[in-house]
Amino acid sequence: MNFVKSRGLTLKKAVSPAAAVLALIVVGLIPSFNPGPVPAYLTITSVTILFYIVMSVSWSIFSGPTGYVSLAAAAFYGVGIYMSVIFGGSLPLPVLMLLGGVASFVLAALIGAITLRLRGVYFTIFTFGLVQLLISLVLWYEVKINNVVVRTIPSVGYNTVFYALFVLMVLVILAAIFIKRSRFGMALTGIGECEDAAAHIGVNTTVVKVIAFAVTAFAMGAAGAARATTMISVKPEIAFNVLESFLPVLMVIFGGTGSLLGPVVGAVIFSVLKEQLITKWPKWYMIIFGTVMILAILLLPKGIVGAVKEVPGIAKKLLLLLMTLIFAAVGYVFNSILAASGVAVSGLVFALLFGIIGFIISVHLLKHLMKKAWKGAKIDANA
Amino acid sequence: MITVLNIIISGLIMGGIYALISMGLSLQYGVARILNVTHGEFIMMAAFLTWVMVSTAGINPLLALVICCPVTFLVGYLLHITIFRWLKKFSIVTAVFESNAMLVCFGLMFIMSNAAMQIWGSNNRGYQFLQTSVDFAGTAIAANRLLVLAVALAVSVLFYIFLARSRMGKSIRAASQDAAAAGMLGVKINRVMAICFGIGALLAGIAGTLLSIIQQIYTNMGMQYTAIALIVVVLGGMGSIPGSMIGGFILGMVGSIVSYLDPSLAMVAFYVIILALLLVRPKGLLGR
Secondary structure (H helix, E strand, O other), X not given: OOOOOXXXXXXXXXXXXXXXXXXXXXXXXXXXXXXXXXXXXXXXHHHHHHHHHHHHHHHHHHHHHHOOOOOOHHHHHHHHHHHHHXXXXXXXXXXXXXXXXXXXXXXXXXXXXXXXXXXXXXXXXXXXXXXXXXXXXXXXXXXXXXXXXXXXXXXXXXXXXXXXXXXXXXXXXXXXXXXXXXXXXXXXXXXXXXXXXXXXXXXXXXXXHHHHHHHHHHHHHHHHHHHHOOOOEEOHHHHOOOHHHHHHHHHHHHHOOOOXXXXXXXXXXXXXXXXXXXXXXXXXXXXXXXXXXXXXXXXXXXXXXXXHHHOOOXXXXXXXXXXXXXXXXXXXXXXXXXXHOOOOOOHHHHHHHHHHHHHHHHHHHHHHHOOOOOOOHXXXXXX | OHHHHHHHHHHHHHHHHHHHHHHHHHHHHHHHOOOOOOHHHHHHHHHHHHHHHHHHHOXXXXXXXXXXXXXXXXXXXXXXXXXXXXXXHHOOOHHHHHHHHHXXXXXXXXXXHHHHHHHHOOOOXXXXXXXXXXXXXXXXXXXXXXXXXXXXHHHHHHHXXXXXXXXXXXXXXXHHHOHHHHHHOOOOHHHHHHHHHHHHHHHHHHHHHHHHHHOOEOOOOHHHHHHHHHHHHHHHOOOOHHHHHXXXXXXXXXXXXXXXXXXXXXXXXXXXXXXXXXXXXXXXXXXX
């Protein structure tokens, strides 16, 4: 292990931030490609992608290093939505997002203070139950006291939402980098590796966990408040949709927990897949996501980014990319063949699905064929 | 007075079913270390299997129990020897296995509930069985509800005797205390875990059949029962079978009382109980 880090600015160190900034600028220009009043499909999809990047990166800030699997994302997201429901129209979007964030922060701090003393699966159950509780509670309030179940939120336009989420995403990614490099981030990693040992060397584990949980909840609440303005109508089952708790988990597991890139990659792939499936193949949407989740856990334990990192050398990485693209192309052709018989779904859906499965097959195939060169092979052999 | 008796009896009936469900979940977590969130989907599947058999072939629901039990057991057993054994082989630490197994279960839950939705649609289903009312201390109760209570109690007691007296039960208890040590002493640990997972599914199957006798069933009923089973298991103490049984009846009673006052607040009441319990005694009533 290389403990002494070189302080000098090397080319390799400069390339990745430069690439990141360039990517951000390109993404930031997306709404200007279509300056009409009607939002383009690209902008709508981008809003979804940005939203899920915020969700999955903030999920991974807390759950990645600590190993506490939180299923409360939908709770914070829903709280954000209801902040927009209550105050939407009278307040501008940034204030709505701030309100959603603060409300989620307070809820997370309260829940966290009670439940984060629990370890492992107890915590997961509790967060899962929290969403169910909020559904019943809000539904009860709406039916018995408010007498309105389906609520509407005034729209603020897709471009505004896009930029709001874009800024939020940049902030969340910066926060993730900052936390990872700070003492606080080290405390989180320590909790994940051995909580008792972390407590023994002076980390106040409960406080660290509650702060991390609440900060990430802030981002989720703010994202919920922003996304709410793109919804036509809201009711408790939609605002606190349990699936929204699972999507960040799926995205992060599929992308890879170890790095910051993992959640982003997972979020991009699955939000595109989700948009496509919901519009073109809604019947199979949940079944496909469940299957991919199981496949990812069983066959890609380190996620896409982790699997690519293990591939030795740039040549073999390109080979893996090529194989994945071939599978994706086969998927696209498969859809055209289906189209000839009149049951086509969407070329993109099949390309993505075949690409995902092709990637898993290629990784395992390459690993099997070139065992000696594999970086992770030694570790696997010891385990 | 009659209302009070009614509340108590319906509390007992739901309590019996909750006890069945949570004993299964507790066994699966206590021995196989899998927090099976597909539990509710097993209940739903068994309920629909019974409904199909009763409404198409006209079979007696109690006879359907004889078919549902082996089917659910086999599905659970096969799931364990394929997916979870594979997962166990590649998970170095138990904590990693536990969280991965739980996430796999969530994936299975989505697949099962949606497959059911596509097969049977999202309408309420039901059938008539033993609707005659029985006079019980001045209140009229449907005979099918009493039958369900009796079956639930009988199965719970039989299951407890199985765990306490039989050789297999002894292996299961040994495996739940210390799987590695039990393995060294000659317990075929993988087989015991698979059987435990199967038995958990079987208990869910029985509960599903019983529920279909007394209630309308629908394809997304699973999640609700999963949540209740999780609450009961936390209430009674993870891995404690008597705890699950007591917890089941407590929750059944509370649910019945709250439902009488305001049905939409039942879930909220359960959650408040859990919150209070976690503050006072996080290990549960009979937890170790």
